[in-house]
Amino acid sequence: MSTHLIRISEVFSGLVPEILGILGAEKIKKLGSEYFLFHTETPELIRDSSAARFIRWHIPLEHSWPCNPEKMENFIEKAAQTIYYKFESRNPQTLLVGRLDPGSPKQYYKALASNFRGRALQVFELPEGLPKTAEQQDPAKETLFCLVGKEGLYCGVSSPLEAGGLHPGGTKFIAQNTEDTISRAGAKIAEGLHFLSMHRRLPKKGAHWLELGASPGGMTSELLKREYEVSAIDRAPLDPRLANHRNLSFLKEDVAEFVPPRSIRYDAILSDMNGEPQQAITLVTRLKDFLNPGALVVFTLKTTGAETIADIDALESDVLAITEQNGFSLIARTHLTYNRQEFTLFFEKA
Numbered sequence: 130m131s132t133h134l135i136r137i138s139e140v141f142s143g144l145v146p147e148i149l150g151i152l153g154a155e156k157i158k159k160l161g162s163e164y165f166l167f168h169t170e171t172p173e174l175i176r177d178s179s180a181a182r183f184i185r186w187h188i189p190l191e192h193s194w195p196c197n198p199e200k201m202e203n204f205i206e207k208a209a210q211t212i213y214y215k216f217e218s219r220n221p222q223t224l225l226v227g228r229l230d231p232g233s234p235k236q237y238y239k240a241l242a243s244n245f246r247g248r249a250l251q252v253f254e255l256p257e258g259l260p261k262t263a264e265q266q267d268p269a270k271e272t273l274f275c276l277v278g279k280e281g282l283y284c285g286v287s288s289p290l291e292a293g294g295l296h297p298g299g300t301k302f303i304a305q306n307t308e309d310t311i312s313r314a315g316a317k318i319a320e321g322l323h324f325l326s327m328h329r330r331l332p333k334k335g336a337h338w339l340e341l342g343a344s345p346g347g348m349t350s351e352l353l354k355r356e357y358e359v360s361a362i363d364r365a366p367l368d369p370r371l372a373n374h375r376n377l378s379f380l381k382e383d384v385a386e387f388v389p390p391r392s393i394r395y396d397a398i399l400s401d402m403n404g405e406p407q408q409a410i411t412l413v414t415r416l417k418d419f420l421n422p423g424a425l426v427v428f429t430l431k432t433t434g435a436e437t438i439a440d441i442d443a444l445e446s447d448v449l450a451i452t453e454q455n456g457f458s459l460i461a462r463t464h465l466t467y468n469r470q471e472f473t474l475f476f477e478k479a
């Protein structure tokens with residue numbers, strides 16, 4: 130038996146009993162709004178089963194201190210000393226601390242996570258040159274991940290790749306309601322590219338993206354911010370704030386009617402089209418001859434209407450069959466903080 134801590138988005142709360150059943154989970158305890166702690170004899174199923182796609186992030190649980198940190202005297206010092214004795218010999222590349230309830234407006238645990246990390250780093254005396262931020266980590270090297278909240282402290286060692294994200298709990302919070310936010314989807318591509326950077330190099334500045342289903346343009350504006358060139362298509366218009374951007378061209382038409390200029394080769398396709406996923410992916414793969422070798426495809430698999438794990442499995446299998454037939458291989462798949470009833474799939478053209 131081993132103990133694990135997994136995160137499942139609240140969007141899938143109705144599927145949690147089925148997911149935990151597939152994993153053979155026993156002695157289940159819910160922590161925060163999205164974490165589940167449990168024992169299992171089949172931990173391999175966390176990564177390799179029909180439940181895997183719902184698990185945003187995961188660590189094997191190696192240390193826990195169930196307590197109320199607010200009432201515990203010297204919580205930070207005691208916790209820092211304990212994890213030092215427990216994990217020092219494991220030589221983690223760094224240690225990162227997140228919150229069990231990242232959505233909570235309560236500032237106490239935000240400060241606690243940050244102060245605890247600061248003190249623990251001092252105690253560990255990690256050598257100079259180690260990653261200071263989550264982004265600087267080597268995705269394949271082991272990190273000590275810790276989560277704190279009103280239920281106590283929970284820690285485990287894993288590489289970011291195995292855990293499913295560079296940050297404790299997955300990806301970093303990206304504000305989506307700022308004054309210049311065009312749509313919620315902007316945070317989705319920002320987060321998606323951040324996730325993808327663990328798996329492969331991102332397209333270079335100046336790379337040419339074809340964006341299918343771009344309106345109103347939240348994702349478009351994120352691509353432009355990264356100095357990419359974007360050709361965007363949608364039946365609906367883009368937000369006027371994007372008008373006249375020098376690296377953007379926009380076509381207001383149905384993607385099914387779109388014929389690219391004959392000599393053009395895109396470096397990446399981004400599709401956030403709604404509608405049937407089988408139809409959306411067919412509109413993407415139809416354009417394969419206009420892609421450079423090794424081109425990237427970022428595809429939102431919308432699963433609205435699919436109610437069971439089996440339904441979602443069937444949808445994804447259809448999409449994967451279509452991409453495979455057309456010479457695309459799946460690089461990674463995730464459920465992002467800003468994904469609702471949908472997953473983000475990343476493909477590469479062979």
Ligand SMILES: C[S@@+](CC[C@H](N)C(=O)[O-])C[C@H]1O[C@@H](n2cnc3c(N)ncnc32)[C@H](O)[C@@H]1O
Pocket residue numbers: 311312314315341342343344345346347348349362363364365382383384385401402403404
């Ligand atoms: C979820 S919205 C896209 C949001 C967008 N990614 C953003 O960042 O603001 C889906 C869009 O896909 C467009 N769409 C779906 N199928 C399409 C098609 N066949 N041709 C053109 N646009 C399509 C819809 O018009 C809609 O604007």
